[in-house]
Amino acid sequence: IADGVEHYRQFRPHAFGVEANQFQELLGREFVEEFRRQGLLGVNPWLIDNSANKRVRIRRLGPLLAARRIRMKSDCPSTRLLVHQLQEFPIGDHDDGPDALEMAIRLAEELLAGSHDDGLGNRLHV
Incomplete structure (x- = not known):
């Protein structure tokens, strides 16, 4: 906390x-x-709330990453860790960073577009 x-x-x-x-x-x-x-x-x-499988949710980052639609702070230890976890996904030991990134993007989409289902059965609420 x-x-x-x-x-x-x-x-x-x-x-x-x-x-x-x-x-x-x-x-x-x-x-x-x-x-x-x-x-x-x-x-x-x-x-x-996450009702879809974590791997499925993280995979939805693929098109955004491939199109370079996600900007990250350069020369930052946390960014390096996140990039490493993304590169190792799905066979890496840790996926908390990619999972948090997916939730952050979903939250941003929710705030920009209004309440909706993301197609994976996930909804955000306050």
Whole structure:
């Protein structure tokens, strides 16, 4: 929670998403409480439900990556880690970065286009 709040303070994103599957929905409430405790009153995390298989969701990044539609911060350790995980997918040991990227893109699409089903049975809600 502390790292997420610090991330928000550092980057001031327009939206802050939290995976809501299983017990993780509880993290959304914890984030709200911590944001308010720290005086960040207007921050309400978006809860992201994932009902489609993670590999299927990550594969939807392929066309965006191939068309170079995703821009990443250069010369950044986190970017290098994400790129490594994307290159190793689906046989790599870790896929949390690509999974988070897919959810971030889905959240951005939701905010830009309004509420809709993404075709994979996933919906976003607050």
